[in-house]
Amino acid sequence: MTIEQLRTMHQARPFHAFDIHLPDGRALAVEHPEQLMQSSSGRTIAVARPDDTIEIVDLLLVVSLKPRANGAARRHRPRQ
Secondary structure, three states, X not given: OOHXXXXXXXXXXXXXXXXXXXXXXXXXXXXXXXXXXXXOOOOEEEEEOOOOOEEEEEHHHOXXXXXXXXXXXXXXXXXX
């Protein structure tokens, strides 16, 4: 995986959520662009997790990037 491929997904406008797949079978969800940070060298990335931890990953270990399916449509409540 190259930093350019990751930047393309990360900087897409409008942003689309995606998963970062690792060789151990894990997938790190990036549901918002602010969840992902790239080092200045482009060698490592940091992904903020829902439990408020940060996963630091060597980009050379990223197997693939996969766009996430859109969630179900939001139901709007009628105004009262």
